[in-house]
Amino acid sequence: MLPRRNALATFGERLRSFRLELGLSQEELADRADFDRTYVSLVERGRRNISLLNICKFAKALKTTPAELVRDL
Numbered sequence: 001m002l003p004r005r006n007a008l009a010t011f012g013e014r015l016r017s018f019r020l021e022l023g024l025s026q027e028e029l030a031d032r033a034d035f036d037r038t039y040v041s042l043v044e045r046g047r048r049n050i051s052l053l054n055i056c057k058f059a060k061a062l063k064t065t066p067a068e069l070v071r072d073l
Contacts, residue, residue, distance in 0.1 A: 005046070007073045008046035008047070008048070008049060009045075009046035010046075010072075010073060011043070011046070011050075011069065011070065011073060012043055012044040012045055012046040012047075013044075013046075014069055014071075015040075015043060015044055015058060015062075015069065016044045018062045018064060018068075018069070019040075019044075019062065022062060022063070026040045026041055026044070027040075029058075029061055029062070032061035032062075033054075033057045033058050033060070033061035034057065035054075035057070043058075052066070055069055055070065
């Protein structure tokens with residue numbers, strides 16, 4: 001298991017990667033997941049420790065599973 005800071009940064013990088021693979025802007029992802037764009041930015045930069053429910057919302061918006069977003073954390 002990664003230390004907290006590394007886990008947040010790794011999750012954020014993974015989220016950004018999935019978003020970019022789908023060709024989405026942060027604003028488009030925010031709209032799909034019902035978040036504010038600034039929240040997406042904070043998560044992608046590893047500045048927010050998000051809840052399981054929000055991980056599930058991101059996964060649905062990115063057409064993946066929560067497990068894929070948290071793999072190897």
